[in-house]
Amino acid sequence: MLRSTKPFLLLASLSAFFSSLIHAEIVGYVLKGNTLHVNTDTSDFTVSVTATNSFVVTLKTDDSGKAYANLPSMALVHSTIGEDINPTVEDTPTTISLNWQNATVNIDKASHRMTYLMNGKQVVKEQKGLSVQGERISASFSLDDSEKIYGGGQRVLGMDRRGQQMPLYNKAHYGYTTSSSQMYFGLSAVMSSKHYAVLFDNTASGTLDIGASNTNELLFQADGGRASYVIVLGESVADTVQKTVSLTGKQPLPPRWLLGNFASRFGYKSQQEVIDVVGAFNQQDIPVDAVVLDLYWFGKDVKGHMGNLQWDNAAFPEPEQMIAQLKQQDVKTVLITEPFILTSSAQWESAVLNDALVKKADGAPYTFDFYFGNTGLVDVFSEAGQDWFWQFYEKLAAQGVAGWWGDLGEPEVHPDDSIHLWDSKPVRAKALHNGYGHQWAKLVYSNLRKLQPETRPFVLMRSGFIGSQRYGMVPWTGDVSRSWGGLAPQVELALQMSIFGLAYTHSDLGGFAGGDAFDPELYTRWLQFGAFTPVFRPHAQDSIAPEPIFHPDPVKSIVREFIKLRYAMLPYNYGLAFENALSGSPLMRPLSYVYSDDKWFNHADSYMWGDALLVSPVTQPKQSQWNALLPEGVWFDFFSGERFVGDQEVTYPLLDDNFPVWVKAGSFIPMSEGLSRTEDYDPSRLTMHYWFDNSVASSGYTLYEDNGKSPYSVDKNTFATIEFKALRRGNSSVMVSINSDGSYIGMPQQREFLWVVHGFEDAPKTLRVNGRNTNFNWNEKKQTLTFTVPYTYQQAVDITIN
The missing domain is CATH 2.60.40.1760 (glycosyl hydrolase (family 31))
Structure with a gap:
């Protein structure tokens, strides 16, 4: 009242x-x-x-x-x-x-x-x-x-x-x-x-x-x-x-293949080039999951063709066959689209006839000049504009296209006095500018969910607004300079976005713009960093190849191993995606997210990759060592196993093939070795790494698992979890328990865990699984303990190491 x-x-x-x-x-x-x-x-x-x-x-x-x-x-x-x-x-x-x-x-x-x-x-x-x-x-x-x-x-x-x-x-x-x-x-x-x-x-x-x-x-x-x-x-x-x-709005769980390697450049100019590039990845034993086609799929030149929204059949004579051939190899096809319809494009008259473009005050299509030619802009707010634009996505989806890249969606040119029609009401562009990419992502995502209800959409977009993540948006940081100066701010950019929900923000690995000559050290360090970011997508102007297959050793060999490491970490990385979908927690996390001390609030030299890994990217050339602040606690070099005490600045010895990554003591990291595609992932055989330290009284980890494809996993609880808990029992001894819950169609009932335990200074005396003595191997040089434990779904297992 x-x-x-x-x-x-x-x-x-x-x-x-x-x-x-x-x-x-x-x-x-x-x-x-x-x-x-x-x-x-x-x-x-x-x-x-x-x-x-x-x-x-x-x-x-x-x-x-x-x-x-x-x-x-x-x-x-x-x-x-x-x-x-x-x-x-x-x-x-x-x-x-x-x-x-x-x-x-x-x-x-x-x-x-x-x-x-x-x-x-x-x-x-x-x-x-x-x-x-x-x-x-x-x-x-x-x-x-x-x-x-x-x-x-x-x-x-x-x-x-x-x-x-x-x-x-x-x-x-x-x-x-x-x-x-x-x-x-x-x-x-x-x-x-x-x-x-x-x-x-x-x-x-x-x-x-x-x-x-x-x-x-x-x-x-x-x-x-x-x-x-x-x-x-x-x-x-x-x-x-x-x-x-x-x-x-939480980000929907992405398709598991998003966490693989992307072949991408500006751009592949023919069907044969695409097939050859994927073949080279296969021949050179470098995993790859998707190939991204830039604007040459619809025109032979950079200018004059934007808005065609159909294949250039001279360069891509049989696109459906190409897509099917890639799909047989478990490689997804991703296409670029832009919202600009040039007056010289094949679709200009159709766009005008169907009332699909933003308008002038008098109701005529608003045209203007920009880099790619004289153009109009699709009105993604109006029903007519949405319906007209969507028909092209629908046709391409029927041909087998699996992922969608929306570029220039700021929009790059957006006259203030142009008029959108939103909810049947005219609204000036000035009032909607920052929401254009958001509305575009909503259009693509929502229609894909209706068209392909059993599929998780992949929507790569350059621009959006608060909440764009709920439409599956995967942002990147734009046309970054191919230089050390371009690499330096990428942690800051990703963290500033991830804390507001845009958790898949990533960079064109290796840098996009410019560059007089190939810098092998810059390229290597950027891709090493990329292995611990949400999306691994080297992309650049093709004056210098962004793909590792075109570079000589040792660069290729080093990058190959980091790409393989990323694939091996698929169950851990996919767990981060699950945590994000369930709670909104970022994949890349500022240290202030984990540690309450105010000194971490403005820290962008390092970040947490999930809860277990601290990453400190090398952003300067010709360094023989890298100084980093470690938070409190005990940390292990992810590559050498060296133990570091935190709450101080430490010096990391740099080699070409290593990278500053530390594992927090008490952490569990599941791995799946030998994958060349994310589709190869077999949850029945996993390697579970655990880092023991006497300073950690207890710790835990949840492994999330589903079929990697269903869009209903989170909403309908059709996923499984396996809980790992470690409890220190005196000095140099630990008990690890395993329990599972939940289920999904196709889930393995029987599993085998290969355990790799780090952190023990000497070989343990006994290893018991559910009270029974079990054989193990001790590597004195690496100071690692390995053993195998079979596991049956929903069966509790206790492992005691003394």
Whole structure:
């Protein structure tokens, strides 16, 4: 029921008064479900609370009292806004409080500014709040002197973005290196070292100012669009990340082949070249799972053909036969598409006739010149544009294409005054710019799920918005310079994206743009790093081959071993994908995600690959050693087995064929040796590595497993888990237990685990499996213990090593 508040005095200064959210008296409020509707004599706004300790604030009318036409939210999963929870309201003479579990928002009746509390303690508060002045929408918050800030998505500015101002306008940055304030995939979102996140749910062109203009103010501004923001309150960085991703949508579990090696370049120019390249990978014993075709599949030249959206039959005379031939080898075909339809393309007249393009104010197709020619742009927001664009994907899918690459989706050129038709209403491009790639991914993903309901879509995209991960988007970091300067920021770029849910962000391995000559050391170090990133896809302009098959030894031999290592780690890496789909946890994790010490918050020299591995990429040439900070605890060199004590800087001796990777003591890592394709994976025969150390009293690991293809594994719980737990029993002894649960069609009932135990200084005296003595091998040089344990599904096993 609507309840009026008592009159109160306005004590704020005039300047604060005119910058506040609403300049009027609250005349009443009502709580409906999980949403508090607040009315004033001129303006209305809502505050919704979600089960993730998040608050969604949306302005319904502007400060003149006129209705404000909000666009729908792109950032949020719509079901989270209407969750069936029961928050409570408290009314005091000065505040209205909305409470849910341990989270609270206090609305000051005088200024209408909001303060957010977790466990009764203030976490963040509005400074000027949410406001609309003309077409400018702003959201302003106070920053404490000491807090550090992640945010803005793809930028090369350092992990702590405090003191930076950046455009909120997705834009290509060709050949970037060690500095960039504007790139392909910006995010209007920040995350604080105080364990909260702010999401500005607005896709329009704007700016993000993190204490640059005013040291203690966080300010989002946009020219039009949606007047709404979201506050997420967490207990830690990891908790804040997972709550944010729960709110914006978890990434669907990708197909297992995404974790394989991609053959990719700009670009393969003929059907025969594609067949020959895959044949060379086979002949040279280098695993490969997919081949990516750039723009030459639809035209012989770079310019003049974009928008054809059909095979160039002169270069690709029998594409279906080619795709089928690759499929017989368990190699997937991935095609590039772009949203630009050139006036010179084969589809121009069809696009115009079917009303598929963005328009001018007079309703005519909007055409403009850019690098590839004179063009129009597909309106991915309109039903007509979606229907017309989708027909080409549908035809290509029928031919066997397995993966989809959307390029130039910022869009690279997007006139501010062009008009989209969204929900049958005209909307200027300026208000939708940052959501274009997001909407495009939604179009492709949603239609593929309907067309191929038993398949997990693969959608590679260069640009998007908050929440794009829920449409299976796999982003990359754009046209990076093929240089050491291009390699250096890749950890920062991936981590800044992964904490907001874009967990498959990766780089063109080896670098894309420029390069006068092949640099074998740069190429090797970049691909070594790539073995511990979400997607392994060397890609470049073809003046220097990106594929290892075209390079001499020792480069080829070193890279081959790292690609084989990536394939061997498939069960571990696939487990990271499962964890991401279940909880939103990134694959690449900032050290602040795991360790609470503030010193890790702005650290981008190293990262965690899952829970077990710490990776410190080599980003400088001609190094004989590499210095790295190790967190607390004990760590083992992944390659040599050398033991390191953490909480200090250590020196790693570099060779051409090794790479700075450490394993956290107590970790389990499952492996599957000898794979040339991800399809070869056999869960019945696994090697389980365990790193023992007396400093670790207990540890555990969950192995996730399904058929690698079903899109229902997570939603319908059609997957299996095997739990491994280790418990130290005195010095130099450990008990490991194995238990399993869940199932899926085709799951093996009988398994064999080859155990490799690291960390013992001497050979153990006894090894017992379920109380029975068991044979083992001890390698004195490597100090590894190996033995085999058969395992039957849902049978408990105890292994005791003394």
